[in-house]
Each structure stands twice: as C-alpha cells, then as structure tokens.
Amino acid sequence: xxxxxxxxxxxxxxxxxVTGASGGIxxxxxxxxxxxxxxxxxxxxxxxxxxxxxxxxxxxxxGRAIAVGADLDSAEAADQLLTQVEESFGPVLxxxxxxxxxxxxxxxxxxxxxxxxxxxxxxxxxxRLTRRxxxxxxxxxxxxxxxxxxVVGPRANPGQANYAASKAGLxxxxxxxxxxxxxxxxxxxxxxxxxxxxxxxADLPAGAFDEAIPARRPGTPxxxxxxxxxxxxxxxxxxxxxxxTVDGGMSA
Ligand SMILES: NC(=O)c1ccc[n+]([C@@H]2O[C@H](COP(=O)([O-])OP(=O)(O)OC[C@H]3O[C@@H](n4cnc5c(N)ncnc54)[C@H](OP(=O)(O)O)[C@@H]3O)[C@@H](O)[C@H]2O)c1
Numbered sequence: 433x434x435x436x437x438x439x440x441x442x443x444x445x446x447x448x449x450v451t452g453a454s455g456g457i458x459x460x461x462x463x464x465x466x467x468x469x470x471x472x473x474x475x476x477x478x479x480x481x482x483x484x485x486x487x488x489x490x491x492x493x494x495g496r497a498i499a500v501g502a503d504l505d506s507a508e509a510a511d512q513l514l515t516q517v518e519e520s521f522g523p524v525l526x527x528x529x530x531x532x533x534x535x536x537x538x539x540x541x542x543x544x545x546x547x548x549x550x551x552x553x554x555x556x557x558x559x560r561l562t563r564r565x566x567x568x569x570x571x572x573x574x575x576x577x578x579x580x581x582x583v584v585g586p587r588a589n590p591g592q593a594n595y596a597a598s599k600a601g602l603x604x605x606x607x608x609x610x611x612x613x614x615x616x617x618x619x620x621x622x623x624x625x626x627x628x629x630x631x632x633x634a635d636l637p638a639g640a641f642d643e644a645i646p647a648r649r650p651g652t653p654x655x656x657x658x659x660x661x662x663x664x665x666x667x668x669x670x671x672x673x674x675x676x677t678v679d680g681g682m683s684a
Contacts, residue, residue, distance in 0.1 A: 443666060444572040447521035449473040449514070451504060451561065452531030454482030456630030457580060460657035461528055462486050466495035468661055470526055473517040474499045477531070496521070504531055504557035505549065510564045523568035526664045529558035529602075530580040534632060536591045547594045554598035559605060562620070566613060575618035576664040579606050580656075581675065583626045583683045599624075603675055610673035619672035621663045625656045626679025647680030 448465040452458040454476035463486070466472045472490060474497055476483035483499035490497040498520050502509040517524055532554045535546035562577055569575025584592050585599030603622055610620035627633060627641050628651040642648050659678050662668055677683055 444523075444525060444574050446523045446525035446568070446572065446574075447471045447473060447517055448526035448528070448664070449475060449500075449517055449524045449561075449565075450528040450530055451475040451557075452477070453486060453528075454479035456632060457625065457628060457653045457656045457660075458528070458530040459486045460653035461530060461660045462497065463490060463493075464654075464657040464661035465526060465528070465664060466490040466493065466497060468665060470664075471496040471498075471521040473497070473513075473521065473524070475513065475531065476501050477503050504561070505552045507560065510557065510560035514561070514564050518568075523572060524565050525569055525572055525574055526576045526578075527561060527565045528578045528580065528660055528664070529561060530660075531557065532580065532598075532632070534592065534595050536595070538591055539593045542594055550594040551598050551601070554595070555601045555605070558602055562605070562609060566609075566618065569618045570613060570616045573617040575613070575616075576668075577606075577609070577618070577620040578660050578663045579603075579620070579622040580660070581606070581622040581624045583624050583677060583679050586624065586675075587683060606675070607673045614672050617669070619663070619668065621668075621671060621673070622675045623656060623659050623663065624675050624677045624679070624683075625651060626677075626682040627651065628653060628656055645680045645682050646684065649680065651678060651680060 448470040450462045453462045453474040487497040502513045582599040606622040
C-alpha cells in the first residue's frame, strides 16, 4: 500500500515515532512530521499530559497521532513500544531518536549511575529502537532515522563527559548504520543542535551563552524540528550519514 506525499510521489504506508515528544524539540518534531503527512506516535516517559496535548493539537490540525509511554532505559521497551505503534499505524518508517538526558559534573565527580543512565538513554536506547525499526524499513525499501545528537560530543564541553560520550557515540552509530543500509532506500542522519530553550536547559541562566552564539540567541525547538523534518522528507532521499549542525553558528 502506498499513499501520496503531496508531491505526486507515493511513499509506503507507515508511521513516524518521535521519542521524548511530550515537550521541547520532540513535540515540535511531532508537529512537523504530522504536517508532512505522517501519522505520529508521540512517545513520553514521565509526562503523559504533555504528550496528550501534542496529540490533541495534531488532531485539531487534521493529523493522526497517538501517545505511547515507555521508559527507554528498559531493554524490552523498544520492542514493546514499536509493537504498540505498529498495531495502530503499521510499520514505523520514520524514527526520530530524540529522548535524552543530562547528568552534568566534572569527571572526578560523575558517579557510575550518572554515567550509565546518560549512555543508556541517549545511546543504548537509540540503538535498540533503530535496530528494531530497520527490518520493516528495509522491507519497505523506505526509511528515515534521525538521531538528535548535539554540538557537544564532536567538541568538548567541560562538565558533560557522559553526555559528550553519548552524543559522539550516537554520531558514530549514525554514520555506520547509514552505510550499512544505504542501498535499500533507508537513510540515517543526525542533527546536532547547539543551545535550545527547552526543559533540558531550563536550569541554565537566560542569556548566559548568547555571547558564544554568533546569532546571539538560543535556538527554538521549531528551528531544530524543521531540520529533522527535512531529513525525514522524501526530498532528503540522497542525504545519509550526515550530521546537520543547527546552532546559530556556534561551532562554525
Ligand atoms: N535543549 C538543548 O539545548 C539541546 C541541545 C543539543 C541537543 N539536545 C538534545 O535534544 C533532545 C531533546 O531534548 P530537549 O532539549 O527537547 O529536552 P526535553 O524537553 O527535556 O526532552 C527530553 C525528552 O527525553 C525524554 N526522556 C528522558 N529520559 C528518558 C528515558 N529514560 N526514557 C524515555 N524518555 C526519556 C523526556 O521524557 P519525559 O519528559 O516524558 O520524561 C523528555 O521528553 C535530547 O536528546 C537532547 O540531548 C538538546
């Protein structure tokens, strides 16, 4: 089964899953993908109300969406989550690995648990979800995986050794899987945001980093979501293994 994508082309029937989509970059991404014609599974962990609001807003705009809850740190979560989405919407053909966390501290102070949790959510869970979605994508000869990395990882940020390691790992994973599946119409890319105003950065003093950003302001979730939406689009079919930096010029 195939349906029109609005450009006169057809794309296979399926859905998009955005992890960590109860707010911030994930919520904006869910909206962007719904606007692109995808039924969207809006994943949340601790904020079902946020996810329900995103679903309601997509439905008000004429789109289709469901909220799906899971703690992605559990090894079984990927399979359970994807099975649930498949039952509602069919195969997941667009996966946005957006869920992420920080547990900052200078390296001598980072505890084992803080190291492990950040790697678990930001990297291991993204791998489990990607692995589970690849088979249906390869079968459909269409798939888009977009991993939300960071400018931290490729470059240093003191106090974030665990976060940097997770995001650098995510970029290595992105490039390697992209090469493995490129011949089958499946693309795997990453976006690397700079500083974006969301719940994740709410503890940072407003304006504190503006001097370091050539654009002199943080990014908005919508500005990141627009780039994810492009990488997930039919038009981006020849973009794979790439890292799209979206940081107001910070790492230029
Ligand atoms: N904001 C920035 O400046 C910035 C910069 C570079 C990269 N990023 C990346 O952008 C992504 C989105 O972050 P954001 O800024 O939009 O912050 P956010 O609003 O806090 O989003 C992070 C999401 O991850 C989910 N999450 C965290 N741990 C989870 C777990 N164990 N299992 C399942 N879900 C989990 C949270 O879900 P619940 O709220 O439902 O618990 C939350 O919705 C992250 O990967 C982050 O590293 C952000």
